[in-house]
Amino acid sequence: MKPATTISKVCRVLGEFRQRPSLGVTDLARRTGLLPSDAHRILASLKCCGFVEQNPQTKTYRLGVGLMKLGLAAFQRNELREAARPLLVRLSDEVEATAHLAIFDPQEFDIFLADQFDTSAEIPFKANFGATAAAHCTALGKAIMANIDHEMALRYLGRKGTPGTAPNTITQLVLLEAELRKTQSQGYSLDLEESAGGACCVGAAIRDWTGETVGAISVSMPSLRYYRTQTAVLASAVRSTATELSQLVGFHASAARVRK
Secondary structure: OOOOHHHHHHHHHHHHHHOOOOEOHHHHHHHHOOOHHHHHHHHHHHHHOOOEEEOOOOOOEEEOHHHHHHHHHHHHOOHHHHHHHHHHHHHHHHHOOEEEEEEEEOOOOEEEEEEEEOOOOOOOOOOOOOOEOOOOOOHHHHHHHOOOOHHHHHHHHHHHOOOOOOOOOOOOHHHHHHHHHHHHHHOOEEEEOOOOOOEEEEEEEEEOOOOOEEEEEEEEEEHHHHOOOOHHHHHHHHHHHHHHHHHHOOOOHHHHHHHO
């Protein structure tokens, strides 16, 4: 079904605020390809609904309280996040590490942090909910990339790139493809100081009732403690938790096999 033109324009306008705290009408029109008059009309309507606010001095716009309330409601009531929360707490306690949940948005080609639980046994990794998880160098990203359609994964990596963020980051696509095949085969992903020096992570993918990969969970800890811990123990805990979470949101392995 072809989307309504007006709604598409509104979505384009709101989408530009994801990476920029404020925008003026002219800049917004240029970025969205809209006429300035259209951009202004949309912003005026969104302002009336409380979804954007205008700075009286600079005349620029930013996201408003109305949209924040709507976003918080969606965030708090997300089925995957609700189901994951107690499992993340249990997993964090079990392995004494920080547990994370990421959600995959295939529409926008985004992997973003949706929840985190920090163990009190160490200094926590600071959560930044909504922040993008790099597909090529995080355990969350690798777990998802390894379990979605291969061509989609290649398009994602081509679009996002594979920049080096730490000394161990895999930046060559051919090596990364081999890593993803290994991840898919063994059922868990590893980030061995690839996204940040001094931190290691183990992740596993989550599937929903359709059998599609919808996110991932991971545990992270300082690299010195990781190298003193058996990877198999961590991987087993993460995999079993991911399997349990998948089942809670409707995944059935037998149905998925029939679907294929």
